[in-house]
Amino acid sequence: MSLIVDKVSYKYSTGTAYEVTALDEVSLEIKDGEFIGIIGHTGSGKSTLVQHLNGILKATSGTVYYNGQDIYDKDYDLKDLRTRVGMVFQYPEHQLFETTVFEDVEFGPKNQGLDEKEVAERAYDALQRVGFPEEYYDQSPFDLSGGQKRRAAIAGVLAMKPSVLILDEPTAGLDPKGRNEILDMIRSMHEKSHITIILVSHSMEDVANYVDRIIVMNDAKVFLDGTPKEVFAHSKDLEAIGLAVPEVTYLMLELKEMGWDVDTTVTTVEEARKEILRAYEVKKSASK
Amino acid sequence: MFREITIGQYYPADSLLHRLDPRVKLFFTLFYMIGIFVADNIFAFSLLTVGLFSAVKLSKVPFGYMVKGLQAIILLLIIAGAFNMFLTPGQTLATVGPLTITDVGLKNAGLMTARMIYLIIGTSLMTLTTTPNRLTDGLETSLGPLQKLNVPVHEIALMMSIALRFIPILVEETDKIMKAQMARGADFETKGLVRKAKAMVPLLVPLFVSAFRRASDLAMAMEARCYHGGEGRTKMKPLHYSKEDRVAYLLILLFFAGVVVLRILF
Ligand SMILES: Nc1ncnc2c1ncn2[C@@H]1O[C@H](COP(=O)(O)OP(=O)(O)OP(=O)(O)O)[C@@H](O)[C@H]1O
Ligand SMILES: [Mg+2]
Numbered sequence: 001m002s003l004i005v006d007k008v009s010y011k012y013s014t015g016t017a018y019e020v021t022a023l024d025e026v027s028l029e030i031k032d033g034e035f036i037g038i039i040g041h042t043g044s045g046k047s048t049l050v051q052h053l054n055g056i057l058k059a060t061s062g063t064v065y066y067n068g069q070d071i072y073d074k075d076y077d078l079k080d081l082r083t084r085v086g087m088v089f090q091y092p093e094h095q096l097f098e099t100t101v102f103e104d105v106e107f108g109p110k111n112q113g114l115d116e117k118e119v120a121e122r123a124y125d126a127l128q129r130v131g132f133p134e135e136y137y138d139q140s141p142f143d144l145s146g147g148q149k150r151r152a153a154i155a156g157v158l159a160m161k162p163s164v165l166i167l168d169e170p171t172a173g174l175d176p177k178g179r180n181e182i183l184d185m186i187r188s189m190h191e192k193s194h195i196t197i198i199l200v201s202h203s204m205e206d207v208a209n210y211v212d213r214i215i216v217m218n219d220a221k222v223f224l225d226g227t228p229k230e231v232f233a234h235s236k237d238l239e240a241i242g243l244a245v246p247e248v249t250y251l252m253l254e255l256k257e258m259g260w261d262v263d264t265t266v267t268t269v270e271e272a273r274k275e276i277l278r279a280y281e282v283k284k285s286a287s288k
Numbered sequence: 289m290f291r292e293i294t295i296g297q298y299y300p301a302d303s304l305l306h307r308l309d310p311r312v313k314l315f316f317t318l319f320y321m322i323g324i325f326v327a328d329n330i331f332a333f334s335l336l337t338v339g340l341f342s343a344v345k346l347s348k349v350p351f352g353y354m355v356k357g358l359q360a361i362i363l364l365l366i367i368a369g370a371f372n373m374f375l376t377p378g379q380t381l382a383t384v385g386p387l388t389i390t391d392v393g394l395k396n397a398g399l400m401t402a403r404m405i406y407l408i409i410g411t412s413l414m415t416l417t418t419t420p421n422r423l424t425d426g427l428e429t430s431l432g433p434l435q436k437l438n439v440p441v442h443e444i445a446l447m448m449s450i451a452l453r454f455i456p457i458l459v460e461e462t463d464k465i466m467k468a469q470m471a472r473g474a475d476f477e478t479k480g481l482v483r484k485a486k487a488m489v490p491l492l493v494p495l496f497v498s499a500f501r502r503a504s505d506l507a508m509a510m511e512a513r514c515y516h517g518g519e520g521r522t523k524m525k526p527l528h529y530s531k532e533d534r535v536a537y538l539l540i541l542l543f544f545a546g547v548v549v550l551r552i553l554f
């Protein structure tokens with residue numbers, strides 16, 4: 001049970017003056033239950049890559065396998081794939097269209113052909129999960145704040161109960177509080193229902209704190225792929241392609257330079273605190 | 289899927305046609321259009337063809353890219369052609385079931401199809417080689433005299449340039465929204481008129497909302513930068529004729545005269 005991307009290349013506007021190679025022979029394997037962060041700077045091909053995972057874009061060459069089946073096979077049911085691999089696009093609030101939030105969230109499950117009761121249950125459940133305030137269920141989605149719209153839109157995808165959930169920059173344009181709430185919600189979803197989560201972001205900080213595996217995209221290719229620790233060990237390479245490692249990693253590197261014997265692979269503030277305290281104790285007892 | 293639309297779009301290249309003053313190209317388009325309707329025989333059309341193809345060649349825009357714009361009107365062409373062919377009275381050439389093809393009908397159908405195709409290619413040639421900004425500048429200056437008759441020339445030109453600028457934006461937006469709804473299981477390929485129309489709702493509502501949002505954002509941004517209409521407004525790059533432009537004017541006039549002469553002769 002996995003998603004395999006096999007040497008996928010994708011070109012936009014082929015045959016015109018505007019041709020761009022957005023993906024260049026990308027190969028990946030995404031296993032069930034993984035929590036993956038895809039990072040890379042603007043235009044590196046992140047959105048293009050994830051849009052291949054549910055068959056919205058068709059690779060110029062190469063192919064994608066879901067659970068061992070080639071999704072480009074003639075008789076492959078792409079509609080079914082899209083309900084299994086849910087995708088929350090960048091700025092998903094732009095896709096809202098119904099007269100009420102609740103009906104909008106029902107759109108996905110309705111398309112799955114479920115009966116009315118089940119559809120309503122799914123919508124209710126999804127809105128609960130994203131922490132959408134109940135008093136706004138019957139509001140027009142156009143009268144909501146940016147963060148609320150975002151939640152409603154994410155609920156619209158969750159309501160289809162996908163087993164892989166892709167979120168393309170779910171926190172773009174939100175304030176720090178809204179950002180943390182959304183990310184925490186995604187993490188708790190991963191912990192509770194063990195679905196595979198692919199989080200696209202260009203903030204290292206976000207990704208480092210939440211995911212188990214990071215895929216760094218640069219210039220249409222996979223640049224690095226590994227656990228946060230492994231990836232952040234390449235801080236120089238990351239800087240060379242215009243990405244920053246988390247602030248704490250910088251701090252640890254600087255401490256190391258000053259002669260502290262600290263582990264520079266820590267990626268979160270909590271780990272850094274422990275590590276610095278440990279190093280401090282060591283230093284204190286050594287100087288005694 | 290919607291990105292195929294090329295009508296009204298600019299194609300960046302470095303060619304003589306791209307360099308020409310937009311007023312010259314407007315002038316060409318006008319006379320070329322008149323020429324298309326003046327021409328009514330094979331000789332005049334041959335001259336138009338030569339003129340059009342040399343212009344296309346000079347523009348360095350790939351021919352395939354140019355005819356893409358034609359795809360949108362193929363159905364229209366077929367229908368209009370068929371009506372002309374079967375419904376014009378005249379000498380009967382052949383009968384297909386209840387329909388008869390007449391000599392006049394055949395000629396009309398051919399002429400009309402050729403005119404439409406030439407019209408599309410000729411006019412897209414202008415937009416393909418001229419940035420919307422220059423196009424509007426050209427239009428505004430060419431129509432300048434109408435200002436005296438209280439025609440809001442500047443506003444018309446501005447509206448046109450905004451409309452042109454918004455085509456690719458809306459196309460991109462359509463593409464994005466379609467993808468997003470497809471990810472939620474929407475099916476835009478359903479059969480049947482009613483179901484098809486229904487399937488469009490999830491696409492059209494967000495599209496309109498976003499078009500209005502963009503329009504109001506744009507108005508706000510213009511206001512914030514003290515836009516106040518055309519009065520007293522100067523240009524960063526005022527239009528100047530060069531030698532090439534004068535030669536082009538001369539060629540266009542000669543070309544047009546040629547078409548008129550051929551029509552009168554044959
Ligand atoms: N619809 C499109 N048409 C043409 N080119 C496109 C299109 N979408 C993306 N591109 C190009 O493909 C490349 C990769 O774009 P993509 O959207 O995948 O980047 P991204 O990593 O998601 O960037 P961002 O962080 O800004 O979202 C870019 O060079 C971009 O200009
Ligand atoms: Mg993106």
